[in-house]
Amino acid sequence: MIPIHELLNRIRWDKEFGKGDFVIGYYDRVADCIVRVPLREVFFKSGDHFSFDIYDHDGVLHNIPLHRIKEVYKDKELIWHREH
DSSP states (O other): OOOHHHHHHHHHOOOOTOOOEEEEEETTTTTTTEEEGGGGGGGGOTOSSSSSEEEEETTTTEEGGGEEEEEEEEEEEEEEOOOO
């Protein structure tokens, strides 16, 4: 299985592969469930190779480690997953 950081880089930098609607599913420890969010709502800080930022429904910014990503979908098809 390709490491998640390599998949995310491919989505961002490979123009042909990056076409489509991507959704990531990450494990939320508080809710104890997988939360799915569109990749377009995820922010990557320059130079940070270990986490991403996302705003929740209340506008609160959360920093999520990449190791908590458990699923990646492209056009509603599961293309990557890691055991929960």
